[in-house]
Amino acid sequence: MIDPADVAERLVSVRERLDRSGGEGVRIIAVTKAFGADAVAAAAAAGLRDIGESYAQETIAKLDGRDPGVTVHFIGGLQRNKVRKLAGVVDVWQSVDRAELIEEIARRDPGASIMLQVDITGESSKGGCAPAAIAPLLEAASSAGLDTIGLMGIGPIGDAEDARPGFRRLRELVTRFGLRECSMGMTADLEVAVEEGTTMIRVGTALFGPRPARQ
Numbered sequence: 001m002i003d004p005a006d007v008a009e010r011l012v013s014v015r016e017r018l019d020r021s022g023g024e025g026v027r028i029i030a031v032t033k034a035f036g037a038d039a040v041a042a043a044a045a046a047g048l049r050d051i052g053e054s055y056a057q058e059t060i061a062k063l064d065g066r067d068p069g070v071t072v073h074f075i076g077g078l079q080r081n082k083v084r085k086l087a088g089v090v091d092v093w094q095s096v097d098r099a100e101l102i103e104e105i106a107r108r109d110p111g112a113s114i115m116l117q118v119d120i121t122g123e124s125s126k127g128g129c130a131p132a133a134i135a136p137l138l139e140a141a142s143s144a145g146l147d148t149i150g151l152m153g154i155g156p157i158g159d160a161e162d163a164r165p166g167f168r169r170l171r172e173l174v175t176r177f178g179l180r181e182c183s184m185g186m187t188a189d190l191e192v193a194v195e196e197g198t199t200m201i202r203v204g205t206a207l208f209g210p211r212p213a214r215q
């Protein structure tokens with residue numbers, strides 16, 4: 001069970017971490033994956049209106065019929081055949097990394113906001129397109145009527161400092177392509193992400209504690 005008072009208290013610490021690194025205006029996406037609807041409620045009670053989810057079934061079960069004031073960001077590996085069911089629930093598709101997803105999102109959620117996930121570590125297991133694929137995917141998204149609001153990247157596991165080169169690269173790409181949003185930084189590396197110009201951090205553990213094992 002998630003205690004809303006704990007979440008509110010942890011949020012103060014996250015905000016302090018942001019302030020200390022110069023990231024006062026950075027948007028906080030509360031990553032509730034592996035937690036229940038109580039985590040979403042606790043986040044909302046603490047004033048967080050952006051929720052991040054990674055697993056299709058769980059997202060639908062937890063957030064279908066949610067409070068319309070909540071913005072749901074899908075940040076996990078996405079399969080084409082899950083798009084249709086997710087379309088009524090997801091507001092921002094952050095993990096778009098290939099043309100077939102663009103086609104399917106455009107079909108099931110016309111005009112949707114998307115972000116392109118870029119592989120900034122060379123670890124293909126995390127998903128993400130190569131930087132060279134950004135231009136053609138932006139073109140495809142635009143032709144399909146989708147609104148690409150920015151780029152998303154996942155730092156490497158390990159020392160926070162190891163994330164810096166990839167974050168710097170991602171920020172450069174966001175600027176080069178004239179996009180608004182740069183989604184990078186999680187619990188372990190949010191300071192580095194702020195220093196490198198993130199606009200939205202995706203934070204789970206720092207708000208809700210260690211995640212329970214998936215069922």
Ligand SMILES: *Cc1c(COP(=O)(O)O)cnc(C)c1O
Nearest residue numbers: 031054075186187202203204205
């Ligand atoms: C789980 C997850 C997060 C949150 O990770 P924490 O380390 O718990 O903050 C952020 N981004 C993505 C893509 C994730 O899958």
